[in-house]
Amino acid sequence: MRVVVLGAAGQLGRETVRTLSAHGHAFSAAVRRPPVSAFERTVEIRSADARNKADLCAAISGFDAVVNVIGGGTLKKNDVASTTTTIAVSAAEEVGVNRYIAISAGMVALDWALFKYVLRPLIFRHILEEHRRVEEIVKAGTLAWTIVRPTALTNRPATGYLASLELQPRAFVTSGADVAAFIADEIEKNDYVRQAVFVTSRRK
Numbered sequence: 001m002r003v004v005v006l007g008a009a010g011q012l013g014r015e016t017v018r019t020l021s022a023h024g025h026a027f028s029a030a031v032r033r034p035p036v037s038a039f040e041r042t043v044e045i046r047s048a049d050a051r052n053k054a055d056l057c058a059a060i061s062g063f064d065a066v067v068n069v070i071g072g073g074t075l076k077k078n079d080v081a082s083t084t085t086t087i088a089v090s091a092a093e094e095v096g097v098n099r100y101i102a103i104s105a106g107m108v109a110l111d112w113a114l115f116k117y118v119l120r121p122l123i124f125r126h127i128l129e130e131h132r133r134v135e136e137i138v139k140a141g142t143l144a145w146t147i148v149r150p151t152a153l154t155n156r157p158a159t160g161y162l163a164s165l166e167l168q169p170r171a172f173v174t175s176g177a178d179v180a181a182f183i184a185d186e187i188e189k190n191d192y193v194r195q196a197v198f199v200t201s202r203r204k
Contacts, residue, residue, distance in 0.1 A: 001025055001026070001064045001065060001188070002025070002026045002027065002063045003026070003027040003028075003063060003064065003065045003066075003067060004028045004030055004059060004060045004063045004066055004097075005017055005028070005029050005067045006030050006050055006056075006066060006068040006069065006070055006088060007050070007068065007071070008029030008039075008045075009029070009031045009033075011155070011176055012069045012153065012179060013029070013069045015176040015179070016067055016069055016179075017039065017043060018180070019180035019181055019183070019184045020180075020184055020187075021040075021042070021043070022184075023188070025184070028044040028045070028046050028059070028063070029043050029044065029045050030046045030047075030048045030056075030059045031048070032047070032048065032049050033047070046058075046059040047059075050070055050084040050087060050088060051084060051087060052087070053090060053094075056087055056088055056091040057091045057094055060091060060095060060097050063097050064099060065099035066088060066092050066101070067101040067187075068085060068088050068101065069103050070084045070085075070088075071103065076126060077126040078130070080130075081131075081133075082133035082134050082137060085102065085133075085134045085138060088100075089137060089141045089143060090141075092143055093141060093142055097143075098143055098144050099144050099187070100138065100143040100146075101146050101148065101186065102134060102135070102138045102145060102146070102148065103134075103147075104131045104135050104147050104149045104196065105127075105128075105131045105150065105151075106152075106171065106174075106198050107128055107131065108128065108135065109198070135196065144194065145194060146186055146192045146196075147197070148182065148183065148197060149167075149196055149198045150174040150198075151167075151171050151198070151200045152172060152173045153173075153179065154175050155176060156177075156201070157177065158177035158181060159175065159178065159201045159202045159204055160201070161174070161178040161179070161181055161199050161200065161202065162200050162201075163191075163199050164198050165195060165196075165197060168200060171198070171200035172200075173200070173201060174199055174201045178200075178202075179199055182197075
């Protein structure tokens with residue numbers, strides 16, 4: 001399957017590129033500008049500004065699936081993820097790329113009292129609102145989407161992932177490598193089409 005990764009220059013994007021390569025997928029890394037740390041020579045790079053629909057249509061045309069891991073990268077109020085998601089979904093529909101993988105967060109379903117009444121209003125309010133906007137945009141489209149909801153992302157080594165339609169108790173952190181592994185597997189297996197799935201790393 002031919003896959004294009006949006007936001008490939010970011011931390012999760014790089015993990016996804018590495019994992020897709022290991023799985024033997026043909027893929028392209030779509031980036032707005034050349035990353036400071038270059039990709040391996042075998043990685044096909046396409047230049048595209050995710051805020052420009054014409055750019056995205058050109059970058060994703062001819063692929064079978066879009067993996068969008070673009071994030072705002074901050075807890076401050078911003079609409080980077082939702083704005084680029086709106087354009088990416090529309091571009092995919094226009095050029096006929098039906099499979100779409102989106103990134104959200106496990107916190108959209110977190111109901112712990114400490115999070116709900118303290119952490120959410122004080123720290124995570126803006127990023128939570130943005131994740132919810134992304135999910136609404138993806139779900140409103142016509143694509144064969146999967147929304148990935150990892151718990152708190154870390155740079156820890158992969159330990160294997162657990163995927164579920166319900167947020168698991170004591171599921172605190174997920175390594176980027178495990179999220180990337182889930183994405184690669186989901187592209188192959190299509191177990192969670194038009195579903196939002198919680199992903200967390202297995203505890204050692």
